[in-house]
Amino acid sequence: MDVTSLGFRTDLALLTASGSTVEDRGTHLVVRTPANPTYYWGNFILLAEPPVPGGEREVVGAFRTEFPEAGHVSIGIDHPDLTPESRAAFEAAGLVVDVASVLTASELRAPREVEAEVRPLQSESDWESRARLSVAIEERDDEESHLRFARGRNVQEQALIEAGRGTRFGVLVDDEVVSTAAVFTTEDGVARFQSVETHMGHRRKGLAAAAVHAAGRYALEHLGARTLVIVADDDGEAIGIYRRLGFADTERQLMLERRQGTRASLDG
CATH class of the missing domain: 3.40.630.30 (Gcn5-related N-acetyltransferase (GNAT))
Structure with a gap:
């Protein structure tokens, strides 16, 4: 999976340089920081694209499968465009949707x-x-x-x-x-x-x-x-x-x- 986002690309570079691992699953990456399991954005999944309509709960389930002991859920998406329906579905699943600004x-x-x-x-x-x-x-x-x-x-x-x-x-x-x-x-x-x-x-x-x-x-x-x-x-x-x-x-x-x-x- 090729990461296009400057924000996530620099995140991943620093994580891997400090001991985190990244597993490429094709449609998404699984990022792990075994030495610090409560580090939210050191233990997350990064999707290449937003899920298909109706697939939001499946994505949350995928996180739970990868991190069964985690007390948090952290999911990044390499493209910032999210439909209102998908945003509502993620929020219904208990997640806060945050679209931040990357500045240079x-x-x-x-x-x-x-x-x-x-x-x-x-x-x-x-x-x-x-x-x-x-x-x-x-x-x-x-x-x-x-x-x-x-x-x-x-x-x-x-x-x-x-x-x-x-x-x-x-x-x-x-x-x-x-x-x-x-x-x-x-x-x-x-x-x-x-x-x-x-x-x-x-x-x-x-x-x-x-x-x-x-x-x-x-x-x-x-x-x-x-x-x-x-x-x-x-x-x-x-x-x-x-x-x-x-x-x-x-x-x-x-x-x-x-x-x-x-x-x-x-x-x-």
Whole structure:
């Protein structure tokens, strides 16, 4: 299966580079992250095309067959066009349909100055602070399992950093990470942002813009990136931040999921 979506193509590149597996079934891909089974978008299926009318529940069933122990459902579709009837059928099956914007930039505008330290995460305490931030902004039914998930995601990113593919920047206040953004190379000249997160108590202070800008400049100046890729929900605060930094809408990315009592963070 050839993946045409820039959003999913860069997702898959980073997942496989950090230890996930991808099984090609012809009509769809099965993506697994055995080391982090509660990582929703590390354990999902990606369809080449939307299902035929009436096939939506069959798709959900296919996910259940592939991931019988999962407490979530995550299904991507490589083409963003979904008929109103298909959307309604997926929603009737209990899924939230999210069509996000994939934005790109070749250079960035400088954001306003912030009164906080902006630097790459380095120590184990930095990374543990980042894990606590993830738990604080994205609620799940089981906080301890979410902390395990966040720590597992840290391990995956640290592997990418050790491979020289990028880094994660943090904005620190009183030695705690209150905003963060990562960027990693996915193919020649392309770098993808990952998980832009800001603590609820520190929003609207320019911190997310500072983190994204620092990570983006690092990619352009040190990773040989010519195109920066970031993904955002249309109705969230993040997309406005990215556009003000110089990102422009490039395509759409279709994702369907059933979560367990979560509040979405700013994802890149």
